[in-house]
Amino acid sequence: MSQAAPAVKSRRRMGSQRRREMAGLLFVLPAMALVLVFFLIPLCMTVWMSFHNWPLMGAPRWTGLDNYAAMLKDRRFWGAMEFTIWYSIVATIAIFGVAFPLALFVERPGRATAIYRTAFFLPVVVGFGSASLLWAWFMNVDSGLFSPAAVAMGLTDEPVNLMATTDGVFWSIMVLVVWKTAGFSMILLMTGLQSVPHDIIEAAHIDGANRFQRFWRIKLQLMRRTLALALILSVAGSMLAFDQFYIISNGGPRNSTLTAVYWIFSQSFVSFKLGYGAALSMVLLVILVIISIAQLWLLRSPTGDAK
Amino acid sequence: MLRTLTRVSALALTVGMGTAAAAQDTLTMWARTDVQNFLPQVVEAFNASHTTQVEVQFIPPGELVQKFATAAAGGSAPDMLSLDLIYTPAFAAAGQLADLTDIAKALPYFDQLSPAHIQAGTYDGRIYGVPFSADSSVLLWNKDLYAKAGLDPEVGPGNWAQIEEQAKAVRALGGDTYGYYFSGACAGCNAFTFLPYIWSQGADIVSADGMTATLDTPEVRGAVDIYRRLIAADAVPPSAETDTGSSFFSAFAGGNIGIATSGAFAIGILNTQYADMNYGVTYIPGPDGQPSSFGGGDNFVVTAGMEDMTAVGEFIDFIYSPEMQKLMAEFGSLPVRGDVAAQALEGLDARYGVATDAMAKGRTPSTVVYNDIYNSATGPWLQFLQESFYGDDVDGSILVAQETMQSILDGVQ
Numbered sequence: 001m002s003q004a005a006p007a008v009k010s011r012r013r014m015g016s017q018r019r020r021e022m023a024g025l026l027f028v029l030p031a032m033a034l035v036l037v038f039f040l041i042p043l044c045m046t047v048w049m050s051f052h053n054w055p056l057m058g059a060p061r062w063t064g065l066d067n068y069a070a071m072l073k074d075r076r077f078w079g080a081m082e083f084t085i086w087y088s089i090v091a092t093i094a095i096f097g098v099a100f101p102l103a104l105f106v107e108r109p110g111r112a113t114a115i116y117r118t119a120f121f122l123p124v125v126v127g128f129g130s131a132s133l134l135w136a137w138f139m140n141v142d143s144g145l146f147s148p149a150a151v152a153m154g155l156t157d158e159p160v161n162l163m164a165t166t167d168g169v170f171w172s173i174m175v176l177v178v179w180k181t182a183g184f185s186m187i188l189l190m191t192g193l194q195s196v197p198h199d200i201i202e203a204a205h206i207d208g209a210n211r212f213q214r215f216w217r218i219k220l221q222l223m224r225r226t227l228a229l230a231l232i233l234s235v236a237g238s239m240l241a242f243d244q245f246y247i248i249s250n251g252g253p254r255n256s257t258l259t260a261v262y263w264i265f266s267q268s269f270v271s272f273k274l275g276y277g278a279a280l281s282m283v284l285l286v287i288l289v290i291i292s293i294a295q296l297w298l299l300r301s302p303t304g305d306a307k
Numbered sequence: 308m309l310r311t312l313t314r315v316s317a318l319a320l321t322v323g324m325g326t327a328a329a330a331q332d333t334l335t336m337w338a339r340t341d342v343q344n345f346l347p348q349v350v351e352a353f354n355a356s357h358t359t360q361v362e363v364q365f366i367p368p369g370e371l372v373q374k375f376a377t378a379a380a381g382g383s384a385p386d387m388l389s390l391d392l393i394y395t396p397a398f399a400a401a402g403q404l405a406d407l408t409d410i411a412k413a414l415p416y417f418d419q420l421s422p423a424h425i426q427a428g429t430y431d432g433r434i435y436g437v438p439f440s441a442d443s444s445v446l447l448w449n450k451d452l453y454a455k456a457g458l459d460p461e462v463g464p465g466n467w468a469q470i471e472e473q474a475k476a477v478r479a480l481g482g483d484t485y486g487y488y489f490s491g492a493c494a495g496c497n498a499f500t501f502l503p504y505i506w507s508q509g510a511d512i513v514s515a516d517g518m519t520a521t522l523d524t525p526e527v528r529g530a531v532d533i534y535r536r537l538i539a540a541d542a543v544p545p546s547a548e549t550d551t552g553s554s555f556f557s558a559f560a561g562g563n564i565g566i567a568t569s570g571a572f573a574i575g576i577l578n579t580q581y582a583d584m585n586y587g588v589t590y591i592p593g594p595d596g597q598p599s600s601f602g603g604g605d606n607f608v609v610t611a612g613m614e615d616m617t618a619v620g621e622f623i624d625f626i627y628s629p630e631m632q633k634l635m636a637e638f639g640s641l642p643v644r645g646d647v648a649a650q651a652l653e654g655l656d657a658r659y660g661v662a663t664d665a666m667a668k669g670r671t672p673s674t675v676v677y678n679d680i681y682n683s684a685t686g687p688w689l690q691f692l693q694e695s696f697y698g699d700d701v702d703g704s705i706l707v708a709q710e711t712m713q714s715i716l717d718g719v720q
Contacts, residue, residue, distance in 0.1 A: 254690055
């Protein structure tokens with residue numbers, strides 16, 4: 001960005017700067033319109049709905065803060081929220097635990113690593129719906145894969161009905177989620193690793209830093225932003241988990257794998273209480289914003305330039 | 308809106324053709340795919356003999372309510388619906404349905420129409436839904452397995468002791484053969500097939516006025532215990548616990564289940580697609596044999612706002628004609644008009660007789676919160692079933708479910 005700055009008169013500079021701002025504004029205008037129509041307006045409508053008794057059919061009735069008050073006594077919602085937070089913590093640790101080693105493995109360029117990269121990333125492009133249907137079949141005790149395979153290999157005498165226990169459902173879905181999303185985090189982390197300038201690493205090497213120190217003190221520090229991005233995407237995605245639980249477990253057994261979004265869906269479209277569902281969505285949104293801000297704050301750079 | 312448009316276009320068509328006849332009227336109708344086997348036949352016959360034409364669109368059962376609500380809000384709702392009868396109170400309460408009281412009561416055979424349908428179709432003393440299709444819950448037993456197990460293949464279970472004894476006898480054949488089947492993770496299936504075990508003792512899980520949850524009773528506990536005994540005796544396949552309804556029919560059709568909870572609909576499918584299956588149909592019995600059944604099926608309803616109901620009246624009268632009742636019976640729906648039922652079933656599989664009789668004895672829960680209480684995968688009914696059938700603390704589970712149901716009932720003004 002070179003500019004013949006000092007010679008130009010200040011008035012003309014102001015003019016060109018304004019023009020540039022206008023041009024910039026024009027460029028982002030379509031994106032802003034989309035955000036307005038598909039995010040801000042629906043968000044305002046959701047807030048508006050949350051103050052009503054808004055049935056799926058029939059006329060809405062203004063009820064003020066009643067929906068929010070009812071929520072305080074909604075044990076199922078808080079139970080679902082607790083489960084969702086637990087699920088998000090485990091899923092995020094599991095995804096990073098798999099994605100980071102993979103990222104280190106595929107970081108260097110080369111024909112072989114390109115194949116590995118593709119292979120690890122491939123599950124990401126499978127839709128969560130189709131992947132969940134596949135898993136639901138794998139988990140079937142009679143005609144699936146896991147239990148019959150375990151019996152055939154002699155690992156167990158009795159068939160194992162994974163769907164019947166909370167742990168069976170939870171860990172089966174966890175394997176699905178890691179398989180399906182670790183590739184995405186891997187690519188993010190890989191670009192982070194690659195963005196660390198090579199000369200800094202080399203300088204550290206010359207200064208006598210060992211492999212672990214180079215990784216922990218330099219690479220990891222310099223890729224804070226990528227880490228923050230990968231972490232926030234993973235946590236936000238987990239907090240909004242719905243498809244896999246809806247398709248595989250129906251929130252069962254005995255509502256033990258009910259996620260927050262599943263409960264919102266159930267209240268809105270099974271119980272037809274759209275207003276209450278909207279209020280629950282708002283609370284989930286606020287919780288998610290707080291969690292995201294906390295993550296950004298924790299991963300802020302010591303020099304304060306991370307935003 | 309849509310109706311006006313179709314009317315205008317129909318009018319334009321007739322004018323264009325230069326006929327002097329009265330303007331043709333088109334009525335749009337939505338139905339869940341469950342009635343796809345016989346509704347087109349009925350509509351075709353109606354269209355062939357009437358100037359008014361009915362156009363049907365089929366919608367997957369899980370989407371019908373949402374789709375209708377969206378269409379109604381946008382002013383493009385269909386004129387008529389074949390609606391799962393349990394939804395009639397909720398639709399009526401929301402002001403979406405036209406009052407059919409006058410049309411219904413004017414029918415000379417009104418008192419012969421299925422009481423379960425009329426009861427579910429009545430809201431605030433007015434009739435919003437009249438019977439269209441019917442399906443009652445029954446037990447099926449596999450005669451071949453009964454013979455192999457040394458039981459009398461011609462006599463199905465008549466009370467709880469016999470269910471237990473016969474299920475265990477079939478299970479004794481060993482291997483993959485089991486005595487009894489139900490879809491343990493399917494809320495709707497068990498409302499259809501497990502509620503009758505409670506009803507047959509004169510009890511219910513909601514009080515008659517719909518205000519109080521009454522799960523914590525010896526009758527409910529008794530019905531739970533027979534299932535617990537069957538499960539403990541290994542007479543129920545392990546996969547039943549987690550079946551969300553996908554094997555509700557196919558488990559029995561597979562040929563290695565002795566007794567299965569099912570519905571009249573199964574008779575039609577078994578006869579046409581599993582011709583080799585040698586099975587019997589009997590009532591869901593009480594402890595000492597009193598039969599009970601869930602009267603299910605669809606109500607015929609009309610969207611609120613229709614002014615000229617003449618054509619609707621014609622269509623309703625047409626459905627109840629002996630010919631149509633027979634046609635629908637042939638294609639898998641039980642007759643809904645008592646005085647022509649025998650005529651409609653003449654020449655058909657005798658097993659339909661049991662199902663029709665079960666329908667006449669049938670009950671249907673009538674509540675605006677049917678989905679919350681019974682149908683929801685996250686609702687108290689399914690949680691109660693799973694915990695009390697398979698859990699360790701039956702009494703505790705019953706109390707918790709009762710409390711949840713009560714809070715839902717309290718939410719209805």
